[in-house]
Amino acid sequence: MADIFREIDEDVRRDKALEFWKNHGSKLIAVAFVAVAATGGWRAYQSYEAQRAEAAGARFETAIEKSRAGDTDEAEQEFAAIAKDSTAGYQRLARFRQAAEQAKQSPADGAKTYDALAADTSVAPILRDLARLRAAMLLADTASLDELRTRLQPLLAAGNAWGANARELLGLASLKAGDYDAAGKAFDEIVTDRNAPPSLKQRADLLLGIVRSGPIKPAS
CATH class of the missing domain: 1.25.40 (Serine Threonine Protein Phosphatase 5, Tetratricopeptide repeat)
Structure with a gap:
C-alpha cells in the first residue's frame, strides 16, 4: 500500500514539474543564457583590463628608464x-x-x-x-613668504599627513626671510608633533638651535 502512495506522489510531482517547465521553461533558458553571457563578458573584461595594466606598466617603466638616463x-x-x-x-x-x-x-x-x-x-x-x-x-626660492603660507595653509590642519613637512618648509622660508619667531614656532610644532617622522623631528630640533642663537651679527 505504501508503494502505491509513493508512486502516486511521484506522479504528482512529475506532473507539477512538467507543468512548471511548460509555463516557465523558456524564461529559465533565457536566464541561463544571460548568466553565461555575463560571466563570459566579465572574464573578457578582466582579461582586457589585465592586458591594459601590463602594457601601461611597461610604458611607465620605459619612461622611468629614460628619466634615469637623463632624457x-x-x-x-x-x-x-x-x-x-x-x-x-x-x-x-x-x-x-x-x-x-x-x-x-x-x-x-x-x-x-x-x-x-x-x-x-x-x-x-x-x-x-x-x-x-x-x-x-x-x-620656495621664488615665492614670497605670504604666498607660501597661503599655499601650505590647507596642510596645517590637525591630522594632515603632510603637516610636518609643510611646517618644515614654512620654517625654512621664515628663517630665510629673517622671521625668527615664525620659524621657531614652525620648528617647535614639528618637535612636539607625535605623528611627525623621527628624522624630521631631529632636523627641526637642530634648526631650533639656529633660531635660538638669533641672527648672525656681522663682524665688527
Whole structure:
C-alpha cells in the first residue's frame, strides 16, 4: 500500500514539474543564457583590463628608464602620453612624474602641473595634498613668504599627513626671510608633533638651535 502512495506522489510531482517547465521553461533558458553571457563578458573584461595594466606598466617603466638616463624631454613626453590614455592608476602616477620631469628644467612649469593635480577632485585627497606640498617646494626660492603660507595653509590642519613637512618648509622660508619667531614656532610644532617622522623631528630640533642663537651679527 505504501508503494502505491509513493508512486502516486511521484506522479504528482512529475506532473507539477512538467507543468512548471511548460509555463516557465523558456524564461529559465533565457536566464541561463544571460548568466553565461555575463560571466563570459566579465572574464573578457578582466582579461582586457589585465592586458591594459601590463602594457601601461611597461610604458611607465620605459619612461622611468629614460628619466634615469637623463632624457628629460622624452621622459616628460612619455609620462604625458601615459597620463592621457592609460589606466586610472598609471594616469595619476604619470602626472606626478611628468611634473617632476618638468621641474628639472622649469620649476614654475612643474609647479603648475602639481597645482592642476591638487585641484583635481578625482585624485585622492592625500595625493592632492602631496601635489600641493611639492608645488610649494618648487616655488620656495621664488615665492614670497605670504604666498607660501597661503599655499601650505590647507596642510596645517590637525591630522594632515603632510603637516610636518609643510611646517618644515614654512620654517625654512621664515628663517630665510629673517622671521625668527615664525620659524621657531614652525620648528617647535614639528618637535612636539607625535605623528611627525623621527628624522624630521631631529632636523627641526637642530634648526631650533639656529633660531635660538638669533641672527648672525656681522663682524665688527
